[in-house]
Amino acid sequence: MKKVLSVFLALTMALAMCVTAVADDKPLAGTYDVKIWVAEAIVDLTKAQIDNYNATNEDGIVINPTIEAVSEADSATQMLLDVEAGGDLYCFAQDQFARLVQAGALAQLGAGASAFVTENNDAGTVAASTSGDAIYAYPLTADNGYFMYYDKSVIPEEDIDSLEKLIADCEGAQKYFAFEMQSSAWYLASFFFATGCKSEWKTDENGEFISVYDTFDSPEGLIAVKGMKKLVDSPFHVSAGGADQLANGAAILVSGTWDFAKASEILGDNMGVADLPSFEVDGTSYHLGSFNGCKLLGVKPQTDALKGAAMHRLAQYLTGEQCQMERFEAKAWGPSNLAAQASDAVKANPGLAALIAQNAYSVPQGQIHGSWWDVAKVIGDDVKNAADEAGLQQALDNYQEKIASLFTLDDSV
Amino acid sequence: MTHYSDLEFLKLSRGQKIGYKTASFFRSIPIGIANFFKKIGLGIGKGCKAVGREIADIGRTFRDGDIHTKMSFFIMGWGNLARGQILRGLMFLLFEIVFIGYMVLTGGYWLSMLPTLGTKGPVKELDPILDVFVTKYYDNSFKILLYGVLTLFFIAAFIYTWRVNIKQNKLAEQILKSGKKLKSGREDLRSMVDDKFHKTLLALPMTGIIVFTVLPIVFMILVAFTNYDGTHDGYYSNLFTWVGLDNFNTLLGWSSGNKAYSAAFGEILTWTLIWAFFATFTNYFLGMMVAMLINKKGIRLKKVWRTVLVLTIAVPQFISLLYVSKMFAKNGLINQGLMSLGWITQALPFWEDATWARITVILINIWIGIPYLMLITTGILMNIPQDLYESARIDGANAWQQYSKITLPYMLFVTGPYLLTSFTGNMNNFNVIYLLTGGAPTNPAASTAAGSVGYTDLLITWLFKITTGAESKYYMASVVGIMVFVVVALISLVVYSAMPSIKNEEDFQ
Numbered sequence: 001m002k003k004v005l006s007v008f009l010a011l012t013m014a015l016a017m018c019v020t021a022v023a024d025d026k027p028l029a030g031t032y033d034v035k036i037w038v039a040e041a042i043v044d045l046t047k048a049q050i051d052n053y054n055a056t057n058e059d060g061i062v063i064n065p066t067i068e069a070v071s072e073a074d075s076a077t078q079m080l081l082d083v084e085a086g087g088d089l090y091c092f093a094q095d096q097f098a099r100l101v102q103a104g105a106l107a108q109l110g111a112g113a114s115a116f117v118t119e120n121n122d123a124g125t126v127a128a129s130t131s132g133d134a135i136y137a138y139p140l141t142a143d144n145g146y147f148m149y150y151d152k153s154v155i156p157e158e159d160i161d162s163l164e165k166l167i168a169d170c171e172g173a174q175k176y177f178a179f180e181m182q183s184s185a186w187y188l189a190s191f192f193f194a195t196g197c198k199s200e201w202k203t204d205e206n207g208e209f210i211s212v213y214d215t216f217d218s219p220e221g222l223i224a225v226k227g228m229k230k231l232v233d234s235p236f237h238v239s240a241g242g243a244d245q246l247a248n249g250a251a252i253l254v255s256g257t258w259d260f261a262k263a264s265e266i267l268g269d270n271m272g273v274a275d276l277p278s279f280e281v282d283g284t285s286y287h288l289g290s291f292n293g294c295k296l297l298g299v300k301p302q303t304d305a306l307k308g309a310a311m312h313r314l315a316q317y318l319t320g321e322q323c324q325m326e327r328f329e330a331k332a333w334g335p336s337n338l339a340a341q342a343s344d345a346v347k348a349n350p351g352l353a354a355l356i357a358q359n360a361y362s363v364p365q366g367q368i369h370g371s372w373w374d375v376a377k378v379i380g381d382d383v384k385n386a387a388d389e390a391g392l393q394q395a396l397d398n399y400q401e402k403i404a405s406l407f408t409l410d411d412s413v
Numbered sequence: 414m415t416h417y418s419d420l421e422f423l424k425l426s427r428g429q430k431i432g433y434k435t436a437s438f439f440r441s442i443p444i445g446i447a448n449f450f451k452k453i454g455l456g457i458g459k460g461c462k463a464v465g466r467e468i469a470d471i472g473r474t475f476r477d478g479d480i481h482t483k484m485s486f487f488i489m490g491w492g493n494l495a496r497g498q499i500l501r502g503l504m505f506l507l508f509e510i511v512f513i514g515y516m517v518l519t520g521g522y523w524l525s526m527l528p529t530l531g532t533k534g535p536v537k538e539l540d541p542i543l544d545v546f547v548t549k550y551y552d553n554s555f556k557i558l559l560y561g562v563l564t565l566f567f568i569a570a571f572i573y574t575w576r577v578n579i580k581q582n583k584l585a586e587q588i589l590k591s592g593k594k595l596k597s598g599r600e601d602l603r604s605m606v607d608d609k610f611h612k613t614l615l616a617l618p619m620t621g622i623i624v625f626t627v628l629p630i631v632f633m634i635l636v637a638f639t640n641y642d643g644t645h646d647g648y649y650s651n652l653f654t655w656v657g658l659d660n661f662n663t664l665l666g667w668s669s670g671n672k673a674y675s676a677a678f679g680e681i682l683t684w685t686l687i688w689a690f691f692a693t694f695t696n697y698f699l700g701m702m703v704a705m706l707i708n709k710k711g712i713r714l715k716k717v718w719r720t721v722l723v724l725t726i727a728v729p730q731f732i733s734l735l736y737v738s739k740m741f742a743k744n745g746l747i748n749q750g751l752m753s754l755g756w757i758t759q760a761l762p763f764w765e766d767a768t769w770a771r772i773t774v775i776l777i778n779i780w781i782g783i784p785y786l787m788l789i790t791t792g793i794l795m796n797i798p799q800d801l802y803e804s805a806r807i808d809g810a811n812a813w814q815q816y817s818k819i820t821l822p823y824m825l826f827v828t829g830p831y832l833l834t835s836f837t838g839n840m841n842n843f844n845v846i847y848l849l850t851g852g853a854p855t856n857p858a859a860s861t862a863a864g865s866v867g868y869t870d871l872l873i874t875w876l877f878k879i880t881t882g883a884e885s886k887y888y889m890a891s892v893v894g895i896m897v898f899v900v901v902a903l904i905s906l907v908v909y910s911a912m913p914s915i916k917n918e919e920d921f922q
Contacts (some may be wrong), residue, residue: 027543080885083649099883103643104535104650110544174752176744182765182854208644235759238743248744301537301548301649309543370883374865378857398857405673 029060032310037078037087040069041331046318049326053317061310072295079105079300088300088311089318091140094128094293095186098367101207106136107301108205113138113312120321124364125294125336131367132205137296138319141327142341143334144293145362146187146256147354148277149243149263151175152270154251160272163231163279163288166252170236175251181232182239182384185376186291187254190276191228193289193363195220199376201367202410209369211410216379217400225383225392227279227286232384239380257334260351273350275358292362294336375402438911445907467576474583482582489575492582496589500598505578512571520564527561530554530639531652554647554654558639562631566623636891637661643885660892674889677859677866677875682900684771685871688846689839691775692782697832699779700786701794701824707787708794719791722784730781734848737777738764764853767868774849774869781845789831790824797823829912836908837901841873852878872897 038046050065068087070078076096079086083105092100100106109117114135118126125139150160154173159165170177180187189199197220202210215221231237238250243262245253253263254276264271276288297319302308317323324335325343334352335341346352382395403409417425417433425433475486485492490505516524526532531552539546585595596604605613637660645653662668666675707718725733740746741763748760763773801819810818825832846852852867852874859866866875872893880890909915 077881080643080646083646099643099885102650103646104548107548108537108546110539110546112544238760239765240742240744245744249749250744301546303547303549305540305543305545305547308540308547309545312545374883377865378855381855382857 026060028306028310028313030306030310031062031064032307033064033066034089034311034314035066035068035087037068037070037075037090039071039091042327042333043067043069045326045330049318049323050314053314057313057317059310059313061313063310063314076100079103083300086300088302088307089297089315090300091295091297093144094125094296094365095368095370095373097128097137097296098131098203098207098209099370100298101131101136105298105300107299107308107311109135109137109312113316116316120338121336122338122341124292125296127364127366128294129296131203131207134205136207137298138315139294139336140297140319140324141295141333142292142336143257143352143355144295144365145290145355145358146190146254146276147290147351147358148274149246149253149255149259149267150272150274151246151251151267152272155272157272160274161277163227163277166277167231167234167237170251171234173251174236176236176238176245176249177231177234177252178238178240178245178250179231179252179254180239180241181228181237182380183377184241185373185379187241188228188377188380189363190254190288190290191224191279192216192221193291193361194227194279194286195224197221197224198363199368199372201369203367209367209407211408212369212372212403213410214400214403216376217396221396222389222393223281223284223286225379225386225395226281226389228380228383229386229392230279232380257332257351257355260332273354275354275361287361290358290362291365292359293365295333369407371406372403375399375406378402441911442907445910446903448910449903449906470583471576471579474579478582478586482579482586485578485582489578492578492585496585496595498585498595498598498601500601501581505574508571508574512567515567516564519560520567523557523560523564526552526557527564528655530557530654531647534652535649550648552648552652554639554641554645554652556648558635558647559632562628562635566628633891634895636888637895639888641887642889656888660888664889664892664896673859673862677856677862678893678896680856680859681866681870681872681875682896684868685840688771688775688842688869688871689836692778692839692842692845693832693836695775695779696782696786696835697828700783701790703783704787704790704794705820708791719787722787725781726784730844731848733781734777734845737780738849741773741777764850767854767856770850770854770869774846777849778842778845789828793824793827794820829915830909833905833908833912837905840871840901841897842871843873843877846871847874847877872900 036046036050047065047067050063050067054062070087070090072091072093075087075090075092076099079090079092079100080103083103086105097106117129117135117138121129121139122142125142126135129135129137129139148160150166154175155166155169159169167177169175192199197215197218199212199214199216201212204210216224232239238245241253241255243253243255243259243266246263246266253259255263260273276290278285278287280286297315299308299311299315302311319337321335321337321339324333324337324340325345327333328335328340328346328349332349332351334349334355335346340346347356376399379395379399382398383392386392386395422430422433475483481492481495484495488506489509490502493499493502493505495502531554533551535548535550537546537548588595638655638657639653640656640659641647641653643650645651647653663674664678666672703722706712707715712718742748743760743762743765747763748757751757752760762769764770797820802815805815805819846869850867850869852865852870854869855865855867856870866878870878876890876893876897879886879893
């Protein structure tokens with residue numbers, strides 16, 4: 001018996017030495033079949049970037065990619081429907097992050113990869129990739145915010161800092177002011193951030209939401225809805241988004257960089273871009289805030305550690321400075337990488353410049369409970385229907401009552 | 414309420430007649446519902462009795478049967494083999510072997526896991542050498558539920574086959590006792606294409622229906638009793654498990670707690686019924702009117718009018734509806750046109766105001782619905798015997814009398830079943846609502862019930878929003894689906910039995 005055991009032990013040791021011997025020398029070397037989901041706009045670019053990675057990486061990793069065009073908005077839904085059929089690497093908008101972590105569709109990053117993310121990306125995008133203390137994704141862009149497009153032939157340059165003047169200009173010219181107040185909490189939060197209101201969530205490392213610290217129902221919140229009331233009461237306010245609005249009689253559109261190309265096509269030389277205006281309540285001026293979000297690249301949880309490690313290496317390459325700059329040059333995607341953000345070319349881009357100007361007033365989006373968007377977006381309608389100040393306060397009270405019934409409230413962050 | 418005989422009824426004044434008819438219609442609804450439940454009760458009673466009879470018969474067969482019959486209770490097909498029906502015997506035996514093999518190999522596992530739907534979820538581990546997290550997966554609630562149900566179906570099929578096997582033994586004994594011969598395997602095969610040909614033909618479709626229709630329906634119904642959602646997908650995130658009637662409780666609001674769902678459900682159900690009523694009957698009567706107009710003698714270019722109307726069918730609905738939805742937007746074509754004409758100074762709130770939006774969807778639905786009704790009714794109108802109208806005219810009937818006494822009864826008789834199907838179809842009319850409004854405008858009171866519920870949401874679009882919403886509550890969607898079925902089934906049964914085409918089947922033949 002002892003003999004058998006000793007032979008077995010010797011064999012195991014020999015085997016272990018073999019493994020370590022391989023581990024020392026390029027443990028990840030090999031060919032990996034990888035399914036990658038990226039937005040249609042960057043399919044070809046990603047293909048070229050992966051070819052480049054195969055040619056240059058020092059680990060002996062050869063990626064055999066299948067690149068499929070799945071939009072960032074769609075990929076989370078697709079992943080949640082069927083994780084097994086989902087991409088090994090996939091891009092998604094940050095608002096889907098918590099859902100994906102909860103659904104077990106994102107692999108947690110190891111210590112090295114986590115350090116890579118925190119060291120190279122701006123703080124807002126790192127927060128967007130973090131749940132509890134764990135990092136689950138790689139920041140890909142940092143341009144998911146909104147600012148103002150306007151028609152210079154209608155709006156005089158000197159009016160762009162004042163919401164009241166902009167509304168008057170639109171009404172005077174019978175042109176629309178497109179700002180999604182009734183259909184999207186993402187946009188209407190702008191007024192609340194202007195007066196310093198907060199809505200911040202705590203999450204644990206499994207993507208579960210613990211509590212929310214929310215001050216929308218407060219004296220500052222009341223000021224915010226008074227400002228909002230001015231806008232939604234205007235007969236020329238339209239709660240809609242998309243560059244099409246500029247072609248449909250809108251002189252002002254609040255939107256993001258994704259509409260830049262189309263907006264400049266529609267307005268041509270008349271296109272103006274600026275940060276959001278300020279509104280005035282009781283003699284005090286408040287600059288409109290915004291959410292400032294990002295797109296992320298996630299790795300699907302793998303059962304094979306080698307493939308998992310290779311995926312994370314590839315993800316780091318694809319979200320590194322070089323690839324982010326290439327995406328900026330080809331498609332004007334705003335980088336999250338600190339070194340890329342500091343480059344002159346990025347600073348000179350007009351859309352990104354407006355976004356960066358607006359960033360001074362913006363709030364990093366972080367993690368937000370999916371149902372919050374549905375509850376908060378109702379404020380827009382409630383404010384529109386409010387007859388007086390009591391009605392505005394009622395809108396806030398309704399909101400407060402609903403979040404209290406759905407979520408755990410927190411008194412401090 | 415008094416009940417009038419035919420003669421008494423004729424003596425009533427016009428108003429009284431209408432009142433009497435309306436009252437008796439509404440009185441018939443609870444009676445219909447009560448009858449429905451009575452029938453269900455009777456059916457269950459009958460079923461129980463039938464099962465009792467079967468068991469008694471099985472017992473008698475065992476007591477009175479010979480040794481071969483008794484052996485067949487344990488080894489299926491034994492009796493057939495012993496009595497020379499080799500083919501049948503082998504088939505039975507084979508089925509038993511396959512069944513036992515399946516149950517031992519996998520069926521037993523699925524069945525044993527069914528009560529818990531799995532006990533061990535995925536485990537995340539850090540591989541320290543490669544500094545990477547890997548996940549190990551264990552039980553899969555989804556598969557357990559699916560294969561568990563499949564196994565139950567298989568067991569039911571086995572019990573049925575076992576019963577057939579015993580019945581055949583009894584029959585074979587009787588046949589042999591009376592001195593006749595049993596069918597040989599060859600004769601059995603021949604009968605499959607002869608007197609048993611219906612069974613041969615139906616075997617494949619029946620299997621298809623059970624596997625592809627009945628099984629998924631049972632599966633979906635069972636989901637309503639679990640907590641299967643975006644964070645409990647049963648394999649990758651967390652296992653899901655049985656929660657009993659909790660979800661029904663949430664939707665119907667039996668006990669205290671979050672009433673958002675029950676409030677939303679009540680409101681949406683009401684609007685769904687209102688919508689289905691208007692969408693069906695406005696289309697029906699207006700479509701009929703248009704058809705009559707075009708059919709009228711002296712109208713020229715009949716074909717042109719018909720073609721113009723049918724054009725709306727030719728364009729795919731999702732294109733025309735999305736387009737129309739944009740047309741009625743606040744800065745859409747209609748509003749801008751009216752403003753530039755100076756007829757209005759502010760945009761009309763077609764999609765912003767609850768009542769406006771509801772009326773607008775009904776009106777737009779008329780626009781899409783009329784051509785279908787026109788096509789259907791044109792044919793039927795031409796089919797009404799002209800001599801009826803001729804004699805009516807000779808008797809001095811005016812146009813309205815002709816319509817209400819000849820055309821309408823005839824139409825209702827022929828299209829009664831169509832009206833019913835289009836009513837249920839409209840209750841589930843996802844396309845029109847989702848493409849036109851997407852449920853908008855949002856109902857502030859219902860925003861805490863999964864998905865943002867709007868004033869024009871039907872149950873079916875709500876179901877869609879729950880499934881694709883922030884929390885992917887599949888279990889709530891399943892509950893809503895069951896409720897839709899219950900409502901539709903109740904209405905269909907009551908209306909169906911009250912329809913002239915069913916009640917007075919002989920009238921127009």
